Amino acid sequence: MAAISVEQVLAQAEKDEAEKLRRITVQKELELQYDLGNMLAIDPNALNERDFRQQSREHLHALARDNTQLLVNQLFGLPCERVQEAVVVKLPDCTTRLPREKPVPKPRAPTRWEEFAKLKGIQKKKKTNLVWDEVHKQWRRRWGYQRAKDNTKEWLIELPVTADPAEDQFAKRIHAKKERVAKNELNRLRNIARSSKLGKVPGVGLTPTVQPTKSELGLAMQVARRSTASVGRFQDKLPREKEPRGTGKKRKFQPLIGDFSAEKSKQLEMLKLMDSKKPKLDVTRAVNRQMREEDSEAAAKRRKSQKPGRGGKQGGNRKGGKGAKGGKGGKGRGGKFSGAKRKSK
Amino acid sequence: MRPLTEEETKSMFEKLSKYIGENIKLLVDRPDGTYCFRLHNDRVYYVSEKILKLATNIAREKLISLGTCFGKFTKTQKFRLHVTALDYLAPYAKYKVWVKPGAEQSFLYGNHVLKSGLGRITENTAQYQGVVVYSMADVPVGFGVAAKSTQECRKLDPMAIVVFHQADIGEYIRHEESLT
Numbered sequence: 001m002a003a004i005s006v007e008q009v010l011a012q013a014e015k016d017e018a019e020k021l022r023r024i025t026v027q028k029e030l031e032l033q034y035d036l037g038n039m040l041a042i043d044p045n046a047l048n049e050r051d052f053r054q055q056s057r058e059h060l061h062a063l064a065r066d067n068t069q070l071l072v073n074q075l076f077g078l079p080c081e082r083v084q085e086a087v088v089v090k091l092p093d094c095t096t097r098l099p100r101e102k103p104v105p106k107p108r109a110p111t112r113w114e115e116f117a118k119l120k121g122i123q124k125k126k127k128t129n130l131v132w133d134e135v136h137k138q139w140r141r142r143w144g145y146q147r148a149k150d151n152t153k154e155w156l157i158e159l160p161v162t163a164d165p166a167e168d169q170f171a172k173r174i175h176a177k178k179e180r181v182a183k184n185e186l187n188r189l190r191n192i193a194r195s196s197k198l199g200k201v202p203g204v205g206l207t208p209t210v211q212p213t214k215s216e217l218g219l220a221m222q223v224a225r226r227s228t229a230s231v232g233r234f235q236d237k238l239p240r241e242k243e244p245r246g247t248g249k250k251r252k253f254q255p256l257i258g259d260f261s262a263e264k265s266k267q268l269e270m271l272k273l274m275d276s277k278k279p280k281l282d283v284t285r286a287v288n289r290q291m292r293e294e295d296s297e298a299a300a301k302r303r304k305s306q307k308p309g310r311g312g313k314q315g316g317n318r319k320g321g322k323g324a325k326g327g328k329g330g331k332g333r334g335g336k337f338s339g340a341k342r343k344s345k
Numbered sequence: 346m347r348p349l350t351e352e353e354t355k356s357m358f359e360k361l362s363k364y365i366g367e368n369i370k371l372l373v374d375r376p377d378g379t380y381c382f383r384l385h386n387d388r389v390y391y392v393s394e395k396i397l398k399l400a401t402n403i404a405r406e407k408l409i410s411l412g413t414c415f416g417k418f419t420k421t422q423k424f425r426l427h428v429t430a431l432d433y434l435a436p437y438a439k440y441k442v443w444v445k446p447g448a449e450q451s452f453l454y455g456n457h458v459l460k461s462g463l464g465r466i467t468e469n470t471a472q473y474q475g476v477v478v479y480s481m482a483d484v485p486v487g488f489g490v491a492a493k494s495t496q497e498c499r500k501l502d503p504m505a506i507v508v509f510h511q512a513d514i515g516e517y518i519r520h521e522e523s524l525t
Contacts, residue, residue: 254347261379267373268374288471288496
């Protein structure tokens with residue numbers, strides 16, 4: 001029993017060892033091509049078609065495992081070191097060139113000067129960086145800090161024959177320099193604007209934005225208004241539209257003592273216009289008139305029906321028609337309100 | 346001091362026309378001389394040409410008033426009539442309200458006219474129509490806005506407001522320092 005078991009154990013151990021070896025070593029007809037930098041292995045061997053047809057899934061699994069095993073074997077063949085309880089290898093440089101992730105950057109658009117230079121065939125001339133400075137008797141940079149022939153460091157400027165003697169030549173020079181810098185900056189921005197995708201940037205107005213603000217919309221409207229053949233002179237206005245503010249137009253008033261007759265005629269004209277715009281039929285007035293007529297009719301009817309019964313009240317009512325001062329009759333309603341009728345008309 | 350601009354003239358005329366209607370024409374086109382509107386310190390003055398020319402001799406900051414002040418422009422460019430304009434509103438007024446002697450004082454203290462104080466009212470007065478307020482002795486005492494139309498006035502209870510107060514001659518004493 002024991003002998004059998006020993007034999008069995010040995011056989012088992014041998015089998016295990018073989019299995020392990022089989023797992024580690026893989027036999028291939030053609031060597032794999034490795035690119036260890038990318039951890040890449042390419043298997044040039046032909047696919048076993050029969051196996052692949054019969055059980056493609058298992059076959060591919062096995063193939064992948066074997067190839068990965070080979071790659072890992074290669075990796076373990078590399079010189080390794082221990083960093084903080086972990087065995088690491090340094091991968092060699094990649095041999096396969098991968099395509100770049102982003103597209104190749106486009107060349108910068110030529111500036112206006114570059115275009116012009118190309119057109120005219122002007123070529124850049126390389127100048128030496130250092131030049132001899134006679135004053136300091138040494139080689140100095142052509143430009144920049146501590147340059148040769150630095151005209152900003154001059155303590156005296158000869159007055160040009162044509163110049164005004166009172167003029168500050170130093171200030172003039174500084175001013176000219178500032179002007180040049182500003183011009184250069186402007187040109188730089190212009191070049192950017194020219195090359196940008198927006199195309200032409202308008203001198204006035206706006207470039208289109210996703211969500212324009214209120215003020216931007218207002219500005220856009222103003223620009224659109226003026227963009228007619230008559231510079232917006234005959235452009236219609238909305239009923240209560242206000243004059244745009246901040247257009248640089250200063251308000252001007254008529255002279256204090258000017259043409260009085262013209263002023264008068266203008267005002268009369270305005271009154272005429274205002275009068276003509278009034279509605280001909282005033283609805284509330286018409287309704288009121290109707291109501292009044294109905295009231296007076298009803299009152300008259302009442303008077304007729306009450307005639308035989310109450311004599312004293314009648315007199316008061318009649319008097320009231322002449323005005324509020326109509327004695328005690330003033331209390332009667334009709335009298336109180338009809339009094340001013342004559343005056344109003 | 347300067348003439349009014351077109352918008353200013355318009356807003357002023359619109360306000361005036363609430364009280365005197367088309368009678369503004371009589372103010373603008375006067376047979377007895379040239380009168381005009383001038384703006385000074387945001388106030389509108391109705392002034393004759395003669396006085397205007399005399400006033401030009403006075404420095405702007407020294408000039409307090411000239412002619413008749415009709416009212417002033419608020420900061421939001423609305424026109425407000427002042428009681429000083431009453432002299433020109435009263436003769437041309439289209440709609441009038443007479444207050445009873447008892448309610449006269451209350452009105453002159455700056456209160457609204459109540460139904461109980463209403464003596465008479467012009468026929469056809471619409472609601473919110475500008476009206477000139479008279480005492481029963483036909484002396485103009487101020488102006489305001491009709492709170493109710495004539496028709497509605499009949500059925501009101503005595504404590505209801507009939508005319509909203511806008512200006513009264515009591516302001517000559519109450520607002521002496523600000524009136525010009």
